[in-house]
Amino acid sequence: MALHWNLIAPTLNVITVPLPAKAVVRELLSVTTMLEAPLCNLIPVLPPVQTKSKKSLSRPGVKNIVLVEGVRTPFLLSGTTYVSSLLHEGLLNKTALPKDAVDYIIYGTVIQEVKTSNIAREAALGAGFSDKTPSHTVTMACISSNQAMTTGVGLIASGQCDTIVAGGVEFMSDVPIRHSRKMRKTMLSLNKAKTLGQRLSLIGGIRMAHLAPELPAVAEFSTAETMGHSADRLAAAFGVTRLEQDEFALRSHTLAKKAQDAGLLEDVISFKVPGRDIVSKDNGIRPSSMEQLAKLKAAFVKPHGTVTAANSSFLTDGASAVLIMSEEKALAMGYKPKAYLRDFVYVSQDPKDQLLLGPAYGTPKVLQRAGLTMADIDVFEFHEAFAGQIMANLKAMDSDWFAQTYMGRTSKVGAPPMEKFNLWGGSLSLGHPFGATGCRLVTTVAHRLRKEGGQYGLVAACAAGGQVSRDHAVCPSTGTVLWGQESGDRSTDTHTVLMGHVYSTPWFSHRKVFLCYRGRIGADKTLLTGRDRPIRQYRFS
Template sequence: MAEAFIVGAVRTPVGTRKGALADVHPADLGAHVLRELIHRTGVDPAAVDDVIMGCVGQLGPQAGDIARTAWLSAGLPQSVPGVTIDRQCGSSQQALHFAAQGVMSGTQDLVVAAGLEQMAMVPMSTNSLVVKELGVGTRGKGWEERYGGQEISQFRGAQLIAEKWNMTREQLEEFSLESHRRAVTAIDEGRFTDQIVPLEGLTQDEGPRRDTSLEKLASLKPLRDDWMITAGVASQISVGAGALLVASEDAVRRFDLTPLARVHTLAVVGDDPVFMLTGPIPATQAALKRAGLGIDDIDTFEINEAFAPVVLAWAQDTGADLARTNPNGGAIALGHPLGGTGAILATKMIHELHRTGGRYGLQSMCEGGGQANATILERL
C-alpha cells in the first residue's frame, strides 16, 4: 500500500460564541484556511484531487456542501470538487482518514482534509429545532425499539462515565483547571503561532480563562442537582476551522513538498450509544494493536475534551500518561468547533511533535452515536 504524507497543516484561532469570529460566514471561515494551506505548501491548486471537509450542522449557512462552497469562496479552481461529511464531532478527523485512504489506495495524489463549525451562527441545538418543526424524531422505530425508553444525550453520557469510573466532581474540576493552565502557557510561549492563520484581527484562541480557579469552578451549578457535570468541565461552544494537505510520494517529489508527518495507522470503532462518549478507549486500543505499538510508544496524545470524564476514563483504561495528553490544553479551555475539531487537533499534534522532537502522536475523539476515530501520525 502506498504511503500518505501530511505536507501542510493550518488552522484558524478558535473563537468564542460571542467573540471576534462570531459574524464570519462559514464559507469564508473555511476559505481562509484552504487559501492559506495552498499558499504555504506551494502546490498547484488545480492538482488537488478532492476537498473533504467535516461539518456537523449542515443546515442554514453550512448547508449545500460547505466544502465546495468554501473552496470556491477561496478563489480556488472550480475544477476541484468538494464533499462534506458528518461523523459528528469526529467529522474532520474522518476527513483526514478518507484523504489518507484515497492516497494510500493509489487513486489520488493530493487531497485536502478539512473541517469547520460556525457555532455562533448554527448552534448545536439547531438540528433539534428543525426536527421539532418537522414533527419527526431523529431516530427510527428500530432504533427506538433497541435503545428507547432512556435519555440519550452527551450530557447524560458524561455523567454516566463519571459515575462508572468512580470520579468525583473535584477530580473533574482539577482536570479542567489544568486544561486552562496548559492552554495559557502554550499561548504565552507562542506554541500555536506558526499553525494559526489570523482572522478578523484575532491571532490567538479566545477560550482559555486566565482567571479561573478551583473555587470558581466549584461555584458553577451542575446541569442537574444530582449530577457532577457543569459548564466548567465541558467543552466550549466555538467557531473555528482547520485544514491539512495529504500527498502521495509522487506528489511530494513532483511539487517539491516537505512532509511533516506520515499517516501511520487509522482506526474507527463503534461503542455504546447510551454512554456515547467512551469510544476513544476501544479506538485507541484498536489503533495501537494495528500499529504494533504500545501506549508508552506514543509521545503525545490529543484526546478531545468534550467533557472531563471522557479523557479521565480513557486514561484509566488505556494506561496513558496524562502528562503527555493534551499538553497544550484541550477543548475545555480552547473550545470545540464540532466538525472543525478533528483537523484542528491533528494540526496541533503535528506541530507539537515537531516542537518536542517526538516520533508518534495519537489522536482520538468521542462522537455522537457512540463512535470514535483514532489516528496515529509519525513525525518526519
C-alpha cells in the same frame, strides 16, 4: 485515534457557511509556500530536540502518506466575535500552491445549512479552485474532520489521488431554527393551494402554537439523553469525583495558556473581522482557580451532578484544514512533510452506557494494528469533550477488569502518562467546533512531535452515537503520528431516562456512585428505570 464526545450532541442541525472553510483553504495554500524544500531524509524544520530512534512503520510496497501542513482559524466562543465575521473573508488570499494541483477536497461538518449542504464544494468554488476538482462533505458528529482526513488517506492509498485538502467547519453562532412541524405543513399546503379561498382557509387555520419555533435538538436521537447527562453518568460510574474533573479542566486551561503565550499554537491563522480588530488567538482559554471552579453548579444532573460548565467543552465557532499528499508528490513539489499518517481505526459502542468510552476501546486496536504499545507513543492528544469523560477513559484503559470483561482482552492497555498527554491544552480550553476538532488534534500531534523530538503520536476522539476514531501518524524521519477516533452504534433501546438524584453505595474503591433516574430503586439496591432496565455498572479490580 479515538474520538470522544462533545458538550452538545452532534445530532444537531447547525448552520455552517462556506466562507470560513474557504478562508482556511486559502490560508493553507499560502502557508505551504513558506515551508522549506525538504532534504531527502525529511528532516523537519528547526527540530529543537533530537528524535528518538525507534522502529519504522514504513512497509515495502505501501505508499507513504504525509501531512504537509495544517491550519485553523482561532477557535472562539459561540456568540462572540465570529457572530458576524464568519460571513466575510478574513484570511489572506495567497495561493502559492497551484489550485489545479489539488485532486480532491473533503470537509466535515455537523450542523448543516440547507443552502450549503455540500460545504466542501461551495468553499472550493468560492476559493477559486477549478470546477473540475471534486469535493464532498462528510458528517460523523465530532469526528467529522477525522473522517474527512481518513477518506483522503484512502484516496491516496488507492492511487486515485496524490493531493488532498481535508478539513472541517462549525458555526454555532447561527444555528438553523425551523418553524414548527404544523407551520411547515401549512406553508407547504399554501404553495399547493390553487385558489384564493383555499389560501385564506389555510391561513385562517394558523394558531399561536403554530408560531413556536423548533429548536435544534441537543439529545442523542437513539436515547433521548444529552451528552452532558451521559458524561455525568459515566463519571459517576467510574468514580470520577468533582474535584478530579475540576483539576483536569484547570490543567487544560493552564497548559493552553502557556502554549499560547509561548507561541506554540502555530497552526492558528489571523482572521480580519470587517469593521473590527484582527482575531489572532483562541478566546476560550481562561485559567481560573479551584476555588472559582468549585462555586459552579451542576449543569446537567441537578443538583448533585459533577459535570459543570467549567469542566465541559464549550460551544465554539471555527474551521480547520490540512494538506495531505503522497510522500513522492510532496517531495516533487518541494514540500517538507510534518508527519507520516500511518494508520487509523473507527469503533462503535453502545450509545447509551458507553457513549463516551471510545478512546478506551479504540486505542488498543490501533496500537495492535501498528504493532506498538503505549510505551512507544511519545505524544497523546485526546479530545476533551468533558473532564469526566477523559478521566473515565483513563481509568478504563488502566483496568485489567474492564479490559477482560468488556473488551475481551487478557490485560489492560494502560493509561497514557500525563507528562505526554494534551500538553498544549485541549478542547476544554481551546474550544470544540464539532466539525473542525479532528484536524486540530492531528496538526497538534505533528507539531508536538517536532517540538519534543518524538517519533510516534496518537490521537483519539469520541463522538455522538457512541462512535470513535483513532488515528496514528508518524513524524517524518523524526516521528510518527497515530491518530484514532471512536463512535458508537445506535441502540435499539430508545427509552428516555429522566434526571433524578444521586444514590451512593460502596463500589469503586469501596465507593459506588451512580445517577438515579426517575423510576425506582429495586429491593436489592439495583437502579431501575421506568422500564425496569438496570443501568450498566462498571467494576474495577
